[in-house]
Amino acid sequence: MSKERTAPEPLSACDEALATRYDVALLDLDGVVYVGPDPVPDAPEYLRKAAKEGMRIGFITNNASRPARVVAEHLSSFGLDVLPDDVVTSAQAAAKLVAAEFPKGSPVLVVGGEGLYVALEEYGLTPVRSSDGHPVAVVQGFDPDVNWVMLADGAHAINEGAKWFATNMDETIPTAAGKAPGNGTLVQAIRAAVDVDPVVAGKPEPPLLETSIERLEAKHPLMIGDRLDSDIEGANAVGIASLWVATGVHDAYDLARAPKNQRPTYVAAGLGALAEKQPGVTVDGSKHSCAGWTAEIVNNAVSVKGEGEPYDGLRAILSAVWTAVDAPAEPVKTAKATARGRRPRPKPAPTADAIALDGALHRIGLAN
Incomplete structure (x- = not known):
């Protein structure tokens, strides 16, 4: 059961550095820490400084394509001290949801990549590649190798009674070349062939952030992201503080037009804000x-x-x-x-x- 919390008011003041006010940073990855294979300029240095101030750095991603171990290796290549336990993916949050409903060993059809296979096995479930295995559930997450056959097989299993879980509904993902279709677009492809909606694990739905808070033992977490409709809305949904940074998908125009549930506690150009106080209005x-x-x-x-x-x-x-x-x-x-x-x-x-x-x-x- 999630803890009852209340998110601070948008544009709140903070009279000390964010890295000392909050014990754990829950960092979105795409558009915040890296874009494609490369780090956001200066982001690793800012995170190292925040860690020296005693802030635990956690990495939270809606992207389910890679296992936490692989994500940690990628982040370590930037000079960051990252362990797999510092990374929480939407694949892990989705696997936890499935494990709460079905017994260990249950077959689960994967419409996605390695990240989902590893997460399902971590929770004692059996990932399968075909609906011929009569899966009890279908778990769908982004992977660049998802193809029509996988989408069609997922639809067949769902229409035969398998429960459908999606890691996230992000319509786009940032890449080095610009925006590209995300898992949400692939979910819509299956939705066109079935009569139910998926249970969603990733931001802005609570499961991923609740799982992250639990795994990282956060008492006063700060969600940091670039997307209003996932990172910031998700933080508000679970009642925690949020920092929006201008290094990814959304910009100042989007902020001004944000509905109430997508307004952040703090706004900043980038992760340098972790070392700074935040003025109020x-x-x-x-x-x-x-x-x-x-x-x-x-x-x-x-x-x-x-x-x-x-x-x-x-x-x-x-x-x-x-x-x-x-x-x-x-x-x-x-x-x-x-x-x-x-x-x-x-x-x-x-x-x-x-x-x-x-x-x-x-x-x-x-x-x-």
């Missing part, structure tokens, strides 16, 4: 201030003034936008309605898409 009427910047909404556009660090300006902008879009509808009084005794029509709050951001983001140096 003060609100005075319509004005939202962070360090040297002040932002407000004027005629459905963000106006920002001041100077200083770009991400301080971004925090002020986000506070102004989120406050505006979250505001309750205001009644609009008209002379005609008042004369006839009618209730005034409500004036809806602006949507994030309707608020012009380009000028403000350009002003702080974060425009696309």
Whole structure:
């Protein structure tokens, strides 16, 4: 059973370095620590510094293609001190879900790669390659070698009664060449041929993060990611703090348009934030201030003034936008309605898409 927690408010302040406030970092990998085979610039050095401050570094990935051992070897090639136990994959979280429902030795059809085979065996299950083995479950995870035959076999087993588990629903994955289709697109291929939805283990669903917190013995974890709809939403779902970094899929525009369940506790350019305090935002009427910047909404556009660090300006902008879009509808009084005794029509709050951001983001140096 998951522990009852409450995530801190978005854009919270932290009066000490994040690496000393939180005992364990739960780091997403793709777009945060590495992109393809190469590390995000300076990320390994920042993580080594955080570890010296006493923060345990855990690596949490929705990508189920590789076993934890192989991921640890990849990370160690960057000069990081990483053991397989420091890595938790969505394949392990999915295998744990299957093991909770079926007895040891049960056959499970794999639509994916080595990461799923190893995880299933770790939990005492028997991975099989064909639906001819009458599997009790189908587990699907991303692997570049997944093909039509594997997808079709998964659909056949599900239609014959096997329970379907998916490691994650990410529609894309970051690669050195840009975005590429992720496991979510492959799940949709099977979904077109079956009448049920899968049980999902990976972010933003709770199982992966709950499994990670348990395995890494985290008391005060900090989820760190680049994706709002998986990393940040997942952290909010299990009630833990989150740090969004700008090294991967989503950008400042996406942040400004984020719904409530995808808003992070902290925002930063990258992992250097682990060694830093985090400023909060003060609100005075319509004005939202962070360090040297002040932002407000004027005629459905963000106006920002001041100077200083770009991400301080971004925090002020986000506070102004989120406050505006979250505001309750205001009644609009008209002379005609008042004369006839009618209730005034409500004036809806602006949507994030309707608020012009380009000028403000350009002003702080974060425009696309």
